[in-house]
Amino acid sequence: xxxxxxxxxxxxxxxxxxxxxxxxxxxxxxxxxxxxxxxxxxxxxxxxxxxxxxxxxxxxxxxxxxxxxxxxxxxxxxxxxxxxxxxxxxxxxxxxxxxxxxxxxxxxxxxxxxxxxxxxxxxxxxxxxxxxxxxxxxxxxxxxxxxxxxxxxxxxxxxxxxxxxxxxxxxxxxx
Amino acid sequence: xxxxxxxxxxxxxxxxxxxxxxxxxxxxxxxxxxxxxxxxxxxxxxxxxxxxxxxxxxxxxxxxxxxxxxxxxxxxxxxxxxxxxxxxxxxxxxxxxxxxxxxxxxxxxxxxxxxxxxxxxxxxxxxxxxxxxxxxxxxxxxxxxxxxxxxxxxxxxxxxxxxxxxxxxxxxxxxxxxxxxx
Numbered sequence: 397x398x399x400x401x402x403x404x405x406x407x408x409x410x411x412x413x414x415x416x417x418x419x420x421x422x423x424x425x426x427x428x429x430x431x432x433x434x435x436x437x438x439x440x441x442x443x444x445x446x447x448x449x450x451x452x453x454x455x456x457x458x459x460x461x462x463x464x465x466x467x468x469x470x471x472x473x474x475x476x477x478x479x480x481x482x483x484x485x486x487x488x489x490x491x492x493x494x495x496x497x498x499x500x501x502x503x504x505x506x507x508x509x510x511x512x513x514x515x516x517x518x519x520x521x522x523x524x525x526x527x528x529x530x531x532x533x534x535x536x537x538x539x540x541x542x543x544x545x546x547x548x549x550x551x552x553x554x555x556x557x558x559x560x561x562x563x564x565x566x567x568x569x570x571x
Numbered sequence: 572x573x574x575x576x577x578x579x580x581x582x583x584x585x586x587x588x589x590x591x592x593x594x595x596x597x598x599x600x601x602x603x604x605x606x607x608x609x610x611x612x613x614x615x616x617x618x619x620x621x622x623x624x625x626x627x628x629x630x631x632x633x634x635x636x637x638x639x640x641x642x643x644x645x646x647x648x649x650x651x652x653x654x655x656x657x658x659x660x661x662x663x664x665x666x667x668x669x670x671x672x673x674x675x676x677x678x679x680x681x682x683x684x685x686x687x688x689x690x691x692x693x694x695x696x697x698x699x700x701x702x703x704x705x706x707x708x709x710x711x712x713x714x715x716x717x718x719x720x721x722x723x724x725x726x727x728x729x730x731x732x733x734x735x736x737x738x739x740x741x742x743x744x745x746x747x748x749x750x751x752x753x
Binding site for chain 2: 418429450451514519
């Protein structure tokens with residue numbers, strides 16, 4: 397077991413936990429920045445593969461974090477990354493839930509919620525863009541990303557079907 | 572939030588098993604499944620209470636669904652409840668995903684597997700863009716909100732500015748604009 401790496405995994409995800417306003421989807425670019433470019437735990441290609449696997453499995457979006465931890469430091473790394481990503485924010489949520497009723501109608505709270513919505517939209521759009529740049533290098537991959545986005549916005553198609561179709565098209569060498 | 576609390580007793584086992592089921596149901600996000608379990612199946616929350624739990628979860632940092640499990644667990648069984656609910660939520664998805672990646676690692680060198688994964692990645696990026704576009708719908712008629720979203724997008728996506736700096740710079744600006752437009 398590589399303790400220095402585990403410590404670094406814990407440190408990075410403890411920070412990311414408190415930065416993840418807007419949820420796990422909003423911090424994908426920051427995870428990529430820290431894991432690929434700062435720490436060198438994995439390559440961009442690994443990152444996009446891990447992202448694909450996390451989307452193809454059931455469960456919350458935050459699971460990508462456990463795959464980054466796994467790449468960095470094996471199964472223990474996966475658990476350390478996930479606990480580090482959830483612990484600080486959960487402690488904060490627990491404490492705030494204790495006092496929530498007192499300020500839920502306060503003007504500053506309502507303004508904060510209004511203010512966070514566009515920030516979150518910008519962050520998640522950036523996540524989509526960074527993923528696209530990390531994954532797509534050919535015109536047909538860009539086309540697949542664009543068509544998937546359009547279908548997902550315009551229809552109620554289940555995301556899993558879109559991923560399955562993309563897997564088949566990919567296996568056939570079309571993406 | 573607790574004024575309309577259902578009179579039933581919700582045990583640690585109830586919390587653990589209910590969130591275990593939620594964790595295994597969703598692909599690409601489990602919030603809709605959490606709502607169905609909490610509001611429609613178990614009736615632990617009214618629809619309004621669920622909205623409130625959700626808005627608190629989104630208001631705070633951290634994975635939203637994990638925050639939901641912490642709040643629901645706390646409500647019925649305090650700290651042990653939060654732990655039972657959040658561990659229940661993450662346990663099976665982690666086991667499934669780590670099994671999947673272990674199998675994947677065995678086959679990753681085959682070109683057909685690489686090509687299929689590449690296809691899934693490209694589509695997954697499209698799904699992320701679609702999430703952002705759907706979330707942008709209610710904001711699109713307010714100029715300052717569109718402006719904030721675009722600046723945050725450009726800073727993080729194009730300029731690759733670290734998230735902390737973007738939040739420190741843009742959150743106060745967005746807050747001031749939100750306060751003014753109350």
